[in-house]
Amino acid sequence: MRDILEAVADGSLSPAEAEVRLSGYATTDAGRFDAARETRRGVPEAILAEGKTPxxxxxxxxxxVETSGRALVTRADTAHAEAVADALPDADIDRDARAKTVVAAAPDFERPDLDATVAIATGGTSDAEAAGEAAAVLREMGVDVERIEDVGVAHLGRVLDNLDTLREADVVVVAAGREGALPTVVAGLVDTPVIGLPVSTGYGHGGDGEAAVLGMLQSCTVLSAVNVDAGYIAGAQAGLIARAVSDARDDDA
Structure with missing residues (x-):
């Protein structure tokens, strides 16, 4: 502890960084940031912009950025994204307006680099928001991401045309709305872990994602399912599996 106090006193360590080393999180006027989550859990902490002011x-x-080198913001609208960019003028900003994600990284920040690939497939274009959130998390975890768009079960030929890419991936995330059938179909065709990401697309009874999540939970093929629109969770879970695959490859090298 004395070393930390002396580092703060001589200016080589900020008070926020010192707090993180002592408690694992940084306290701000807007809440507490879990800066140790990535070290503790292997998953980058995300800042949920929804419900927060810019x-x-x-x-x-x-x-x-001050305590971990990078900020990952989810569910961010234009005002949130602009506020982050204004507050961090020296950071490298990567915004995906469709996925509503913003990543702000310090110029010297180095992301992990895993020897693993995750394929993210969507049933339709409307599922791109949740799928993009999953992709943002995976990229920040150092995973190679293969996107396969608009391959819903209304025309199975679209899935079959991308079967080689799906089978070559180490993990597959499948985002689908309506009845949520696509993850079940994909899981019956590949021998890798499949994570179903139900999306609140569709209309009428069950169109808020309820039918999709129930369909995935009742799948007769082996897959896991996260909650409706939970792109961050799907991406993080796939990333943890991908990291285990990468570690195994490093051990075998």
Whole structure:
């Protein structure tokens, strides 16, 4: 502890960084940022912008960059994204407006580099938002991502045309709305872990994602399912599996 206090005193360590080393999180006016999550859990902490003001989101993003080198913001609208960019003028900003994600990284930040690939397939274009959130998490975990768009079960030929890519991936995330059938079909065709990501697309009874998640939970093929629109969770879970695959390959090398 004395070393940390002396580092703060001589300016080589900020108070926020010192707090993280002592408690594992940084305290701000907008809340506490779990800066140790990636070290503790292997998954980068995300700042959920939904329900937060742009200023609150930016405050937490600054704390994230200061203490972990990078901020990953999810469910961010234009105002959130602009506030983060304004608060971090020297950061490298990567925004996906469709997925509503913003990544702000310090210029010297180095992402992990895993020897693993995750394929992300969508049933339709409307599923791209949740799928993009999963992809953002995976990229920040250092995973190679293969996107396969609009291959829903209304025409099975679209899935079969991409079967080689699906089978070559180490993990597959499948985002689908409506009845959520695509993950079941894919899981019956590949020998790798499949994570179903139900999406709240569709209309009428069950169109809010309820039919999709129930269909995945009742799948007769082997797959896992996350909650509706939970792109971050699907990406993080796939990333943890991919990291185990990468570690195994390193051990065999």
């Amino acid at each position: 200023d609150e989101t930016a405050t937490l993003a600054v704390a994230a």
